[in-house]
Amino acid sequence: MTIASYFAREVRLGEIPVLRALPAIGRRTIGPWCFIDRFGPLSFTDARPMDVAPHPHMGLQTITWLLEGEIVHDDSLGSEALLRPGGLNVMTSGAAIAHAEQTPRAHTGHLHGVQLWTALPESHRHGSPSFQHLAEVPMAEWPGGIARIFSGSVGGVASAAPHVSPIVGADLQVHPTSRLSIPMDASYEHGVLILSGDAAIDDQPLEARTLYYIEPGRAEATVSSRDGARVLLIGGAPFQERILMWWNFVARTPEEIRAAREEWTEHRRFGEVTAYRGARLEAPELTTRLAAPNPVS
């Protein structure tokens, strides 16, 4: 079995420590997945640590999954959703949407989760925006642990979350001193990231803060743990289109990025997040080094 590893970068999103696992140097996509941010775990008392002001997206789907805490999503369509552990927020940007994400006033004082993006294929990236909230995603209990399947399906258990390309996304909970065997689609490539605890795949120990890549051809993987773990599994058919990411945009050409930045700056195309109190985010300066993405999630 070939497993490649990519060390994730630590960044900060305001007060929140973030592990940015994708894009990685040498690995831009896993299936259509093009962005993985793991935020937290974080405990807090007074301040509300997540306060991401309105910002635009295009060409992607954002998928937000929590292990602990709460996030309120508001967007330019007027959607509002309170996300809790076990539920899912899925925002399909199509050609243009804007949203804000905040810790709500009433909260548990904890925050731990992931925000993932998938690149939309050419057939869908110019389409209309939409937003879906799922109060819960399906769980499959197997010997050794529990799979919470938020995108696609695992072992015939399917999420109701909308997706465009063939994908899988799951949070695998492995019980202490246990082994959990997960059926995989052999036509997919997969990515694995520890969310908490300790884990090994096929007895190869996994490092924290490292994204693992499993090439197509696997029909099963066994995740084991000594003290118990939560492990993110993503996968999909290798994405056939070459993408260009800058800030919160997924595009194909620098010209598209320039146009989108200008339209956001001029309050055109993306709409306004009227539920958010406060100023929106300004786009960073465009430099000639378009290849360095720095999304705000």
Ligand code: MN
């Ligand atoms: Mn965002």
